[in-house]
Amino acid sequence: MDEQVTHRVAVRPSGVELEVLDGEDLFTAARRLGYRWPTVCGGKGTCRTCFVQVEEGAENCSPVGPLEREGIEALRKPVDGLTRLACRLLVEGPVTVTKRGVRRRVQE
Numbered sequence: 001m002d003e004q005v006t007h008r009v010a011v012r013p014s015g016v017e018l019e020v021l022d023g024e025d026l027f028t029a030a031r032r033l034g035y036r037w038p039t040v041c042g043g044k045g046t047c048r049t050c051f052v053q054v055e056e057g058a059e060n061c062s063p064v065g066p067l068e069r070e071g072i073e074a075l076r077k078p079v080d081g082l083t084r085l086a087c088r089l090l091v092e093g094p095v096t097v098t099k100r101g102v103r104r105r106v107q108e
């Protein structure tokens with residue numbers, strides 16, 4: 001069995017820590033691990049509600065793609081690698097982001 005490579009992403013201010021799989025975007029990882037992450041489009045890269053501020057580890061983040069660039073510009077944020085869309089963000093090492101509203105989904 002191949003061992004899955006994961007990377008730790010810390011989310012402020014909630015203090016949530018996510019083990020994100022190699023090749024998995026942050027939004028998908030959070031949902032897989034049972035967290036609610038603000039979204040309207042459900043991860044399609046169009047609503048921009050999922051955006052995060054990268055605090056540490058920007059060098060471990062994937063490059064900004066064209067759709068993500070459009071989204072960041074629509075948010076009127078600089079495309080400087082520090083504002084990112086969680087549903088487009090892959091990581092290759094430890095990263096810390098700020099995103100309000102991330103919390104464990106309540107089991108019903």
Ligand code: FES
Pocket residue numbers: 027038039040041042043044045046047048049050051071085086087088
């Ligand atoms: S979830 Fe809608 S843009 Fe990321």
